[in-house]
Amino acid sequence: MKKYLQLANLTFQDYFVYRLNFYLWRFRSFITFLTLLFFWLAIYGNQESFLGYQKSQMITYVVGVAFLRTIIFGTRSTDLAPQIRSGSLIKLLLKPIKVFKYFFTQDIVDKLLNFLFAGFEIGLVLFILNFSLYFPQNITTYFFFFVLVSLAIVLLFFISMTLSIISFWTEEIWAARFLFMVIFMEFLAGTYFPLDILPSWLTKIIYLTPSPYLIFFPMKIWLEQLSAEEILKAILICFIWLLFFWWLSFFLWKKGSRSYSAYGD
Amino acid sequence: MATKLRLVKIWWRFVLLSTQDQFLTGWAAILFIIGKVVRFCFFFIFLFVVLSATKNLAGYNREQVIFFFLVFNLIDIIVQCFFRGVYHFRYNVVKGEYDFDLGKPWPAWFRPIFGYTDPLDFITLIPLWSYFIWFVFSRHLFTGVGDLVLFLLLLGNSIILGFAFHLLACSICLLTTEIDHLIWVYRDLTSMAKFPTDIYQKFIQFFLTFTIPVVILFTVPAKALLGLLSWPWIVLAFIISGFSWWGSMKFWRHALRKYSSASS
Numbered sequence: 001m002k003k004y005l006q007l008a009n010l011t012f013q014d015y016f017v018y019r020l021n022f023y024l025w026r027f028r029s030f031i032t033f034l035t036l037l038f039f040w041l042a043i044y045g046n047q048e049s050f051l052g053y054q055k056s057q058m059i060t061y062v063v064g065v066a067f068l069r070t071i072i073f074g075t076r077s078t079d080l081a082p083q084i085r086s087g088s089l090i091k092l093l094l095k096p097i098k099v100f101k102y103f104f105t106q107d108i109v110d111k112l113l114n115f116l117f118a119g120f121e122i123g124l125v126l127f128i129l130n131f132s133l134y135f136p137q138n139i140t141t142y143f144f145f146f147v148l149v150s151l152a153i154v155l156l157f158f159i160s161m162t163l164s165i166i167s168f169w170t171e172e173i174w175a176a177r178f179l180f181m182v183i184f185m186e187f188l189a190g191t192y193f194p195l196d197i198l199p200s201w202l203t204k205i206i207y208l209t210p211s212p213y214l215i216f217f218p219m220k221i222w223l224e225q226l227s228a229e230e231i232l233k234a235i236l237i238c239f240i241w242l243l244f245f246w247w248l249s250f251f252l253w254k255k256g257s258r259s260y261s262a263y264g265d
Numbered sequence: 266m267a268t269k270l271r272l273v274k275i276w277w278r279f280v281l282l283s284t285q286d287q288f289l290t291g292w293a294a295i296l297f298i299i300g301k302v303v304r305f306c307f308f309f310i311f312l313f314v315v316l317s318a319t320k321n322l323a324g325y326n327r328e329q330v331i332f333f334f335l336v337f338n339l340i341d342i343i344v345q346c347f348f349r350g351v352y353h354f355r356y357n358v359v360k361g362e363y364d365f366d367l368g369k370p371w372p373a374w375f376r377p378i379f380g381y382t383d384p385l386d387f388i389t390l391i392p393l394w395s396y397f398i399w400f401v402f403s404r405h406l407f408t409g410v411g412d413l414v415l416f417l418l419l420l421g422n423s424i425i426l427g428f429a430f431h432l433l434a435c436s437i438c439l440l441t442t443e444i445d446h447l448i449w450v451y452r453d454l455t456s457m458a459k460f461p462t463d464i465y466q467k468f469i470q471f472f473l474t475f476t477i478p479v480v481i482l483f484t485v486p487a488k489a490l491l492g493l494l495s496w497p498w499i500v501l502a503f504i505i506s507g508f509s510w511w512g513s514m515k516f517w518r519h520a521l522r523k524y525s526s527a528s529s
Binding site: 020021025027031034035038039041042043045047050051170171172174175176178179182183184187192193197198199 | 300315321446
């Protein structure tokens, strides 16, 4: 445990060595948040309700997405793929450290830092523009929200690890990540809009994928728009996807690392 | 003239090389194309669903908002297609590869900017242009030949602006080598023009016109083709573009003078 705490400390310091990159990254997240916020404000105009969402609920959704994006989609496990290709993974394999735990520790630091910065940026916008947000009335809502977000963090980690591990067998490491993580995962997670504004036949298909359990369903829980049965179903499906990707990532890792010869630069 | 022709020939050689490179792993190229098309379709469906319900966004109807979205995609993909080399520039600087370029008989900015033309973007441009033309005529958005000529001129103006920003990013890269996210900041800022920029508050519109001129890049050409552009905006667009070109060239020369081969 001590060595992972030390790793967390080093990761934290690392962020402040390359400060400009970190600030630019935050600035990017902030722009995405602003774009979405102003888009929805323009859509609402003077209306109070649109497509089943009150204005305050939609603003809460956009703010929630900005936070959840930061803590769920922010991951350092993407670094594994170039390490496999360049051969530098060998440095990690020779250390008395578990590769999965190594990247998960880095992930946690990444998420904590980004969460703090996002809190400040978004808080500032909300303070200036003086929006009212929706807060759950029921205490159990916070509990289920926390459970699903925690599962989503771990699920995203194993999906991302799976995509990185594919680098054991291919030279091209960015294409699959671009398609599955940047396009499918983010979009179908509901990062731009609540998925239930789409036609119901389309949402039924999307609900079968792991994506909506990362952002959309946690936000639906927060907005108290799901029944107890629907919440439990969402948690169960997320958990099943988590188990699947946990198994797949470890299975691929074992196969890949066994035949790995660490050739590279 | 002969020098320019020689540069075009060199650029064409770069195009062939980058095409070979891109199709070296065929399945990856296919995944990228699928990704670009799917992203476009997702946004299109989203806009269509939302605008079908609201009918209006900042005074524009559904067809006009989709038109802005199409123009955004056209210009964005053209700029990405030509200037994709910028994404490789940091690696070349850090590894010392860029030093070899400096002795070659072409301008020092030529390879960083034009060294990698993305064939996948070009492939996606063909159906996009076709759909765009069909959309403009089928939805009766074509307002006259004069507006079309102005649109094409402003499209060229946007490419010059895109060049200026990419050169600025390369200059900063020469000075700091620590600039992975700068070009992505540009991408995120420009993505604000996916929708008509009139939806943003006045101070944001001012920022998007005079700092990173996203409004000039995307919104102005789109408004020109819709016949909604006033003469002061046309003049302003060309002035900002000319100033950006001049400023980025000046800054590039400054950065190059400070460059001291930062390779590892």
